[in-house]
Amino acid sequence: MIELYTDATPNGLKVSIALEEIGLEYNTHRLYLGGDQMTDEFTRLNQNQKIPVIKDGDITVTESGAILYYLAEKTGKLLPKDIAERTKTIEMLMLQMSGLGPYFGQLLVFAAAWDNKFPAVTERYQKEVNRLLGVMNTLLAGNDYFAGNHYSIADIAFFPWVRMCYEHPIGALLETDKHSNLIRWYETVAKREAVQRGLLVPEPHPPEEQFKAFVGAVVGLGDVHS
Numbered sequence: 378m379i380e381l382y383t384d385a386t387p388n389g390l391k392v393s394i395a396l397e398e399i400g401l402e403y404n405t406h407r408l409y410l411g412g413d414q415m416t417d418e419f420t421r422l423n424q425n426q427k428i429p430v431i432k433d434g435d436i437t438v439t440e441s442g443a444i445l446y447y448l449a450e451k452t453g454k455l456l457p458k459d460i461a462e463r464t465k466t467i468e469m470l471m472l473q474m475s476g477l478g479p480y481f482g483q484l485l486v487f488a489a490a491w492d493n494k495f496p497a498v499t500e501r502y503q504k505e506v507n508r509l510l511g512v513m514n515t516l517l518a519g520n521d522y523f524a525g526n527h528y529s530i531a532d533i534a535f536f537p538w539v540r541m542c543y544e545h546p547i548g549a550l551l552e553t554d555k556h557s558n559l560i561r562w563y564e565t566v567a568k569r570e571a572v573q574r575g576l577l578v579p580e581p582h583p584p585e586e587q588f589k590a591f592v593g594a595v596v597g598l599g600d601v602h603s
């Protein structure tokens with residue numbers, strides 16, 4: 378049985394979606410990021426004190442991209458065997474992990490947690506996220522999914538972040554409507570039953586509590602990491 382340590386954030390939801398898609402049994406441990414990530418018990422699982430983490434017997438895996446890769450390797454699902462398609466999948470996974478995830482995260486930090494106190498910084502991240510959405514739209518032209526015609530861990534990595542464009546007020550800063558290939562891909566993935574089940578794990582904290590935890594965990598602003 379896989380133990381999943383998570384919260385209902387984009388990086389956490391990647392893993393519950395993948396587990397639902399693959400059909401593995403798992404137990405969910407919901408953390409409150411206003412401090413649960415700092416306990417000794419959790420720090421022993423992840424020295425970096427961030428969710429998501431999985432424990433599969435003796436194997437502990439941190440970093441959502443590495444967890445998706447581990448689950449795909451373990452089961453032979455969601456990662457093509459053909460070397461060219463497999464490499465493309467990993468390339469797209471890395472683009473999400475190094476591009477959309479961190480830049481979108483910083484946009485949330487400066488637009489929301491810092492309440493746009495540094496407009497030039499907010500604008501820098503807003504522009505970069507909008508640029509990345511355009512790149513993703515181009516990559517999806519003529520392709521059903523990010524790595525070609527196979528739904529894969531790359532799509533699962535992107536999905537919860539693109540969902541923020543629709544589900545979070547930050548979406549007002551983003552030009553999602555301009556990107557027809559991205560919208561078509563988003564709607565296709567959102568319809569998958571496993572995706573819908575994964576999005577319910579774990580139950581989210583109320584938005585105001587979640588926001589308080591987020592502000593508290595922003596280094597230089599909150600007290601969680603002081």
Ligand SMILES: N[C@@H](CCC(=O)N[C@@H](CS)C(=O)NCC(=O)O)C(=O)O
Nearest residue numbers: 386388410427428429440441442594
């Ligand atoms: N690169 C990491 C990022 C993980 C991450 O930033 N997790 C956030 C929630 S989405 C977290 O646990 N934040 C708590 C904190 O920073 O104290 C991954 O993809 O797993």
